Amino acid sequence: MLDMRPDCERCGADLPAEQPGAFICSFECTYCAPCAEKLDDRCPNCGGELMDRPTRSADLHAKYPPSSERKFKG
Structure with missing residues (x-):
């Protein structure tokens, strides 16, 4: 089951689990659509494809609660 992280790791934007617009790599690093586009759909942590x-x-x-642990280090 996916972790469903609540925020973009790059900018901190909220990414509710029930709404579209989040992008993840195979390690579940999570980014909003604008940041994924700026990253050319590549995870800066592992180099994997953002989907x-x-x-x-x-x-x-x-x-099945989504994660509440925020990853943005801002």
């Missing part, structure tokens, strides 16, 4: 992250329905958050 659209699937969404998780809000009604599943109680049983």
Whole structure:
């Protein structure tokens, strides 16, 4: 199950699990669409390809909660 991180690691933008617009690599590093575009869809941490992250329905958050740990170091 995906971690569904709550923010962009590059700019800190909120990325709710139930909304589209997040991009992840195979290690689940997470970026917003504008940052993924600026990174040419390559993860700066591992060099992997950034892909659209699937969404998780809000009604599943109680049983399968998204992560609340923020990764932005700003």
